[in-house]
Amino acid sequence: MKILVLGGDGFCGWPASLHLSRLGHDVVIIDNMSRRRIDQEIHAESLTPIRSLGERLAAWQRVTGKTIRSITLDVAEDYPELLATVMTERPDVIIHYAEQRSAPYSMRSPKHKRYTIDNNVNATHNVLCAIVESGLDVHLVHLGTMGVYGYGTAGMTIPEGYLSISVNDPDKGEISTDILYPTNPGSIYHMTKCLDQTMFAYYAKNDRVRITDLHQGIIWGTNTIETKLDDDLINRFDYDGDYGTVLNRFLVQAAVGYPLTVHGTGGQTRAFIHLQDMVRCIEIAIDNPPQPGDKVKIFNQMTETHRVRDLAGLVARITGASVANVPNPRKEDAENDLVVANDSFIELGLKPITLSEGLLVEVEETAAKYRDRVDLNQIPARSLWTREQAPGIPEGYR
Amino acid sequence: MKILVLGGDGFCGWPASLHLSRLGHDVVIIDNMSRRRIDQEIHAESLTPIRSLGERLAAWQRVTGKTIRSITLDVAEDYPELLATVMTERPDVIIHYAEQRSAPYSMRSPKHKRYTIDNNVNATHNVLCAIVESGLDVHLVHLGTMGVYGYGTAGMTIPEGYLSISVNDPDKGEISTDILYPTNPGSIYHMTKCLDQTMFAYYAKNDRVRITDLHQGIIWGTNTIETKLDDDLINRFDYDGDYGTVLNRFLVQAAVGYPLTVHGTGGQTRAFIHLQDMVRCIEIAIDNPPQPGDKVKIFNQMTETHRVRDLAGLVARITGASVANVPNPRKEDAENDLVVANDSFIELGLKPITLSEGLLVEVEETAAKYRDRVDLNQIPARSLWTREQAPGIPEGYR
Numbered sequence: 001m002k003i004l005v006l007g008g009d010g011f012c013g014w015p016a017s018l019h020l021s022r023l024g025h026d027v028v029i030i031d032n033m034s035r036r037r038i039d040q041e042i043h044a045e046s047l048t049p050i051r052s053l054g055e056r057l058a059a060w061q062r063v064t065g066k067t068i069r070s071i072t073l074d075v076a077e078d079y080p081e082l083l084a085t086v087m088t089e090r091p092d093v094i095i096h097y098a099e100q101r102s103a104p105y106s107m108r109s110p111k112h113k114r115y116t117i118d119n120n121v122n123a124t125h126n127v128l129c130a131i132v133e134s135g136l137d138v139h140l141v142h143l144g145t146m147g148v149y150g151y152g153t154a155g156m157t158i159p160e161g162y163l164s165i166s167v168n169d170p171d172k173g174e175i176s177t178d179i180l181y182p183t184n185p186g187s188i189y190h191m192t193k194c195l196d197q198t199m200f201a202y203y204a205k206n207d208r209v210r211i212t213d214l215h216q217g218i219i220w221g222t223n224t225i226e227t228k229l230d231d232d233l234i235n236r237f238d239y240d241g242d243y244g245t246v247l248n249r250f251l252v253q254a255a256v257g258y259p260l261t262v263h264g265t266g267g268q269t270r271a272f273i274h275l276q277d278m279v280r281c282i283e284i285a286i287d288n289p290p291q292p293g294d295k296v297k298i299f300n301q302m303t304e305t306h307r308v309r310d311l312a313g314l315v316a317r318i319t320g321a322s323v324a325n326v327p328n329p330r331k332e333d334a335e336n337d338l339v340v341a342n343d344s345f346i347e348l349g350l351k352p353i354t355l356s357e358g359l360l361v362e363v364e365e366t367a368a369k370y371r372d373r374v375d376l377n378q379i380p381a382r383s384l385w386t387r388e389q390a391p392g393i394p395e396g397y398r
Numbered sequence: 399m400k401i402l403v404l405g406g407d408g409f410c411g412w413p414a415s416l417h418l419s420r421l422g423h424d425v426v427i428i429d430n431m432s433r434r435r436i437d438q439e440i441h442a443e444s445l446t447p448i449r450s451l452g453e454r455l456a457a458w459q460r461v462t463g464k465t466i467r468s469i470t471l472d473v474a475e476d477y478p479e480l481l482a483t484v485m486t487e488r489p490d491v492i493i494h495y496a497e498q499r500s501a502p503y504s505m506r507s508p509k510h511k512r513y514t515i516d517n518n519v520n521a522t523h524n525v526l527c528a529i530v531e532s533g534l535d536v537h538l539v540h541l542g543t544m545g546v547y548g549y550g551t552a553g554m555t556i557p558e559g560y561l562s563i564s565v566n567d568p569d570k571g572e573i574s575t576d577i578l579y580p581t582n583p584g585s586i587y588h589m590t591k592c593l594d595q596t597m598f599a600y601y602a603k604n605d606r607v608r609i610t611d612l613h614q615g616i617i618w619g620t621n622t623i624e625t626k627l628d629d630d631l632i633n634r635f636d637y638d639g640d641y642g643t644v645l646n647r648f649l650v651q652a653a654v655g656y657p658l659t660v661h662g663t664g665g666q667t668r669a670f671i672h673l674q675d676m677v678r679c680i681e682i683a684i685d686n687p688p689q690p691g692d693k694v695k696i697f698n699q700m701t702e703t704h705r706v707r708d709l710a711g712l713v714a715r716i717t718g719a720s721v722a723n724v725p726n727p728r729k730e731d732a733e734n735d736l737v738v739a740n741d742s743f744i745e746l747g748l749k750p751i752t753l754s755e756g757l758l759v760e761v762e763e764t765a766a767k768y769r770d771r772v773d774l775n776q777i778p779a780r781s782l783w784t785r786e787q788a789p790g791i792p793e794g795y796r
Contacts, residue, residue, distance in 0.1 A: 079508075079512060083508075110477075110481075110527045110528075110530070110531045113523075113527055114477060114520075114523065114524065114527055117519065117520065117523045118516075118519075118520055118523075121515065121516075121519050121593070122512075122515070122516055125511075125512065125515045125516075126512065129508045129511055129512055130508075132508070132785075133508045135785070155567075155570060155573070156565055156567045156570065156573050157567055157568050157569055157570075163565060164565070164566070165563040165564065165565055166563065166564040166565075166566075167554050167561060167562070167563055167564075168562070168564075169553075169554045169555055170555050171555055171737065172553060172554065172555075175553070175554050179580040180580060182577040182578060182580070183596060185596075185600055188600075191596060191597065191600050194596050195519070195593045195596060195597075198581060198583075198589060198592050198593060198596065199589065199593075202583055202586075202589050206729055206783060206784060207784060331604055339569065385604060386604060386605060387530075387533070
C-alpha cells in the first residue's frame with residue numbers, strides 16, 4: 001500500500017515508518033521538522049544521538065535496500081501543498097502523527113497553549129478536508145490518546161471509544177443508545193485530541209471518510225527491531241520535563257545516580273504500551289480498516305496500567321536508585337484508578353511486551369549506555385497547570 | 399458593568415450592544431468587520447440599509463446621549479491586542495459573538511470549511527486564554543447554537559446542556575452521572591460550536607473561568623426597541639442562501655411574489671427565538687452568572703419549535719404566497735422531531751414573543767418596506783453538504 005506518514009520524523013512516526021516500509025509498503029514521510037525545532041527552543045536534546053532525517057533515510061536504504069521518501073511540509077499551515085501531495089501520491093492510508101504531543105509543553109505559557117490548539121486542530125482538519133477534496137477513498141489512521149477519557153467518568157471501566165448509556169426520557173421513558181465516550185481532558189494538549197474526536201465523528205458521518213482513532217497510552221521503550229538495525233536509525237529518547245515521559249525521566253535519573261522524582265503521592269495510574277507494540281498496532285489497524293459510512297473505529301492502544309509510584313519502585317529495584325516525592329505541577333486527583341478495555345488489538349493478534357520483562361533492556365541499552373549525554377537541567381517539569389499551582393520541583397532539583 | 403461585546407457589529411451583537419448600553423452598562427464593541435467583508439465576497443447585502451459602525455455609534459450617542467466605544471480587532475488573529483484590550487478595559491463581562499455563523503457558508507468550499515474552523519476555534523480559545531492570562535475574574539457569555547445537539551440523540555428530549563445517564567459497568571454495576579450532552583453537529587459551522595463546548599468545559603474546570611453558553615435557536619425578527627429608535631440604528635436582515643435564515647428567505651420571496659422554496663419535504667423541525675427575546679436573554683444571563691469553579695452554565699435560548707413546512711404555511715397564509723418544494727442541499731433527515739427544555743430562561747423571567755403574534759410586523763415593516771432592495775439572485779442555497787448531494791435549487795429558481 002501507499003502510505004503517507006504525517007509526522008514521520010517523530011518519536012512514534014519514525015519507527016512506524018520503518019516498520020511499514022519493512023513490511024513492503026511504499027512509505028512517504030511528511031514532516032515540518034517541528035519536533036527538532038522545539039528541541040532548540042527548550043534547550044533539550046534526545047538522550048540518544050539521533051541523525052538528521054536525510055541521514056536516517058539514507059541509512060535505511062543502505063541497510064535494507066528500501067526507499068522511504070520524505071516531503072518537508074507543514075500540514076497545519078500549507079493546505080494547498082498538502083492537497084497537492086495527496087492528489088499526486090494517491091495514498092491508500094494516511095497515518096496522522098502531525099500534532100504537538102506534550103501536555104507540559106502545551107501548558108508552558110499562553111503562547112504554547114495557543115500554538116498547540118492552532119497547530120493540532122488545523123493539522124487534523126486540513127488532513128480531513130484534503131481527503132474529501134481529493135475525492136480519494138483514503139483510510140485515515142490517527143494517533144489519539146488515552147487522555148481523552150480523563151480518568152474515566154465516575155470511576156467506570158473505559159470502553160473502546162463508545163459508551164452504552166441509558167437515559168430516562170420524560171416523554172419516551174428509558175432510552176438506550178451508544179455515544180462517543182464523554183471526554184475529560186487534563187491539559188490543552190489532551191483537549192486537542194478531544195477536538196479531533198469530534199471532527200472525526202463529523203467527517204465519518206458527513207463525508208464517509210474511513211477513520212481509525214488510536215487512543216494510545218504512554219509509550220515506553222526506545223527502539224524497535226527496525227531502528228536497531230543501524231546506529232543511524234536510532235529513535236529519539238526524551239527525558240526533559242516537557243517531552244520526557246515519567247518512565248524515561250526515572251531511567252535517566254537512575255542512570256546518573258539521582259533520586260527518582262515522583263510528582264505528589266505517585267498515586268496516579270497511567271496506561272502504557274511498548275514502542276514495538278505500537279508499530280504492531282499500526283500494522284493491525286491498517287489491515288483492519290472501517291468501511292465507508294462506518295462510524296470512527298476506535299482502539300485503546302495500551303497493554304497495561306501502573307501507578308507512578310509502582311513504576312518508580314520497579315526502576316528503583318532494578319537500578320538501586322532512591323525515590324523522592326515532589327509537588328505535582330498538574331491539576332489532577334492525587335490518586336486514581338484506571339480500568340481500560342483493550343480487547344480489540346488483543347483479539348486481532350497483539351502479543352504485548354510487558355514492562356516487567358522489557359524494562360531492564362531500557363536501563364542497560366539506553367539510559368546507561370548514553371548516560372554521558374545526560375543534561376540534568378532538562379529533567380524538572382517547569383509548566384504549571386494553573387496560577388495557583390506550586391512549582392513542581394523543589395529548589396535542590398532544579 | 400463594563401462589557402466587551404466581541405462581534406458587536408453583527409446581527410446579534412449590534413442589538414445586544416444597544417440593549418446593554420441602554421440598561422446603563424459601559425459597552426465596548428470589538429469587531430473585525432468580517433461580516434461586512436463577507437457581504438462583499440458573496441455579493442450579498444442586507445435587505446435593510448445598515449449604516450457603517452461609525453454612523454451607528456454616532457446615532458446612538460445622538461439619540462440616547464450614551465457612548466459605545468469600538469475597537470477594530472481580529473479576536474482570532476490579534477492575540478496580543480486582544481489581551482492588551484482585556485488588561486486595559488478590565489471588563490466584568492465579555493460577550494462572545496465573534497464567530498463565523500453560517501452553516502451554508504461553512505460548507506461552500508474547502509477554503510470556507512478551513513476558515514470557519516480556524517477562525518472560530520482560535521477566536522474562542524484566544525478569548526479563554528486572554529481571560530486566564532489577564533488574571534481577571536471575567537464572566538464569559540458565549541453564543542452557542544441548538545445545533546450542537548443535532549436533532550437529539552435517539553429522539554430524546556434535549557435538556558439544557560447536561561444529560562443524566564446510567565451506565566451498566568462490568569465491575570461496579572449501575573452507575574449514574576451527568577455528562578455534557580453528546581454533540582451531533584450537522585455542518586462544519588455547527589461543529590465549531592461543539593469544539594467550543596469542549597474548550598469551555600476544560601477552562602471552567604482547570605482555570606475556574608466563569609462561563610455561560612447559550613444554545614440559541616434560529617433568530618427571527620429584525621429589530622429591537624433600541625434599533626428602532628433611529629433609522630441609522632437599523633439592524634441587518636440577511637436573506638441570501640448562506641446567511642439568510644429560512645424564515646427571512648420566505649419573507650423576501652413572499653414580498654416579491656415568488657414561491658416560498660422549501661428544502662425537501664420541509665419536515666425538518668427547528669427551534670426559534672425572536673431577536674428581542676435574545677437581547678433579553680443576554681441581560682438575564684449577565685445577571686445570573688456562574689461562580690468560579692462552577693461547571694459551564696448552559697441555557698437553551700429558544701422559545702418555540704416549528705417544522706419548516708408549517709412556517710412556509712404561516713407566511714403563505716399571511717402573504718398569499720405559494721409554496722414550492724426543492725431538493726435539500728443539506729445532509730439531514732427529511733423529517734425530525736425536536737423536543738427542547740428551556741425552563742431556565744422562563745423561570746428567570748423571559749416572556750417570549752411568539753411567531754404567530756410577531757410575524758406580521760416582519761412582513762410589513764421589513765420585507766414589504768424594503769422590497770425594492772431585493773436581489774433574487776441571492777436567495778438560492780448554493781453550498782452542498784457532500785459531493786453526492788443534489789444541487790439545492792432547480793434551474794428555474796437560480
